[in-house]
Amino acid sequence: xxxxxxxxxxxxxxxxxxxxxxxxxxxxxxxxxxxxxxxxxxxxxxxxxxxxxxxxxxxxxxxxxxxxxxxxxxxxxxxxxxxxxxxxxxxxxxxxxxxxxxxxxxxxxxxxxxxxxxxxxxxxxxxxxxxxxxxxxxxxxxxxxxxxxxxxxxxxxxxxxxxxxxxxxxxxxxxxxxxxxxxxxxxxxxxxxxxxxxxxxxxxxxxxxxxxxxxxxxxxxxxxxxxxxxxxxxxxxxxxxxxxxxxxxxxxxxxxxxxxxxxxxxxxxxxxxxxxxxxxxxx
Numbered sequence: 001x002x003x004x005x006x007x008x009x010x011x012x013x014x015x016x017x018x019x020x021x022x023x024x025x026x027x028x029x030x031x032x033x034x035x036x037x038x039x040x041x042x043x044x045x046x047x048x049x050x051x052x053x054x055x056x057x058x059x060x061x062x063x064x065x066x067x068x069x070x071x072x073x074x075x076x077x078x079x080x081x082x083x084x085x086x087x088x089x090x091x092x093x094x095x096x097x098x099x100x101x102x103x104x105x106x107x108x109x110x111x112x113x114x115x116x117x118x119x120x121x122x123x124x125x126x127x128x129x130x131x132x133x134x135x136x137x138x139x140x141x142x143x144x145x146x147x148x149x150x151x152x153x154x155x156x157x158x159x160x161x162x163x164x165x166x167x168x169x170x171x172x173x174x175x176x177x178x179x180x181x182x183x184x185x186x187x188x189x190x191x192x193x194x195x196x197x198x199x200x201x202x203x204x205x206x207x208x209x210x211x212x213x214x215x216x217x218x219x220x221x222x223x224x225x226x227x228x229x230x231x232x233x234x235x236x237x238x239x240x241x242x243x244x245x246x247x248x249x250x251x252x253x254x255x256x257x258x259x260x261x262x263x264x265x266x267x268x269x270x271x272x273x274x275x276x277x278x279x280x281x282x283x
Contacts (some may be wrong), residue, residue, distance in 0.1 A: 001246055004137065028037050032223050040155060071227075072156060072231075075224060075230050078227065079227045080223050080228045081084070081226060083155040083166040083226060083280065084260065086163075086166070086229075090229075090232045090236070091232065092164065092233050093230075094141075094142075094173075095137055095139045096138050096174060097131040097134070097137030099137070101134050101136050101137040102137070102282050104137055104250075104251070104252060105139070105246075105249065105250070106138075106139045106141060107139070107141065107248075108240070108243045108246055108247060108250075109143070109246050109247050109249040110146045110155050111146075111154065111158035111159055111195060112147070112152075112189070113146060113246045114189055115245075115246060115247055117181040117182075117183075117237060118268065119268070120178055121175070121182065122267075122273070123270055124177075124178045124181065125178070126273060128179075130201065130277070135281070137249065139232075140156070141237050142159050142234070143155070143231050143234050143237035143246065144230070144234040144237075145234075145238070146158060150193075151193075152196055154194065154195030155195065155197070155234075156230050156231065157195050157201065159230035159233055159234065160221070160224060161198075161205070162176060162180075163220075163226030163229045163230060164220035165177075165211060165217065168217055171210065172208060172211055174202070176205060176208050179204050179205075179207050179208060180195070180201075180204055198221050198222050202218055202222075205217060205218075244263055245264045247265075248264070248266065249267070249273075251268050251276070251277055251281065252280055252281075255281040256277065258278070
């Protein structure tokens with residue numbers, strides 16, 4: 001082997017080692033970010049992302065938690081405006097699908113959760129199809145604990161925008177949620193808190209026909225019409241004591257997933273999801 005080839009091989013090996021160190025450093029940085037002030041956050045690898053397991057989910061409370069801005073502190077005291085197509089006393093019941101569907105899929109997610117993005121990218125379109133086919137109706141439970149854990153306001157801001165989409169239609173809500181979790185638009189946990197920016201949320205919404213150029217939707221996002229509702233949704237999410245990680249997917253109260261030290265890990269493929277759904281369906 002010539003000296004030139006030997007040097008080339010050594011250089012390639014150094015580059016591979018450097019790339020691997022960078023990947024590991026990124027993973028370590030995420031783990032450090034997800035350990036905050038007494039709320040110990042574990043990480044679960046799913047669908048190429050990181051599922052978030054928490055021992056405390058009160059970071060989404062309507063009180064001024066870490067990462068809250070002055071605007072969000074004001075939102076906690078603002079009048080409650082509930083989106084159309086939301087039910088329950090405070091509008092925190094968000095059910096999409098045929099009312100007479102005898103099966104119910106419950107989804108517990110946080111807009112900034114990387115594992116939730118992984119699940120949605122893998123099975124989101126399947127969930128939408130199943131809802132339309134009447135296989136089950138879906139009940140959405142959205143939290144914002146990652147705003148406290150990672151610092152920022154993106155989860156709350158995205159949830160408020162989802163309220164504006166729900167006010168347009170349940171279908172707009174579903175398609176917008178899917179877009180927010182997409183590979184194209186879901187922010188990197190180590191990067192900027194993009195969901196805190198209203199203009200970014202509107203940019204994502206412009207990919208949805210029902211929301212593109214929709215002035216009522218845009219006004220609601222920019223003025224924070226559903227900010228108080230987002231806080232109410234987060235409080236309702238935090239009140240569910242048997243959910244210890246996101247995403248948590250239940251069908252008729254049966255948690256779908258595989259066992260791990262932190263609990264059930266949501267299915268990471270359409271095949272796995274369909275198999276688990278079929279086993280838990282009421283015939």
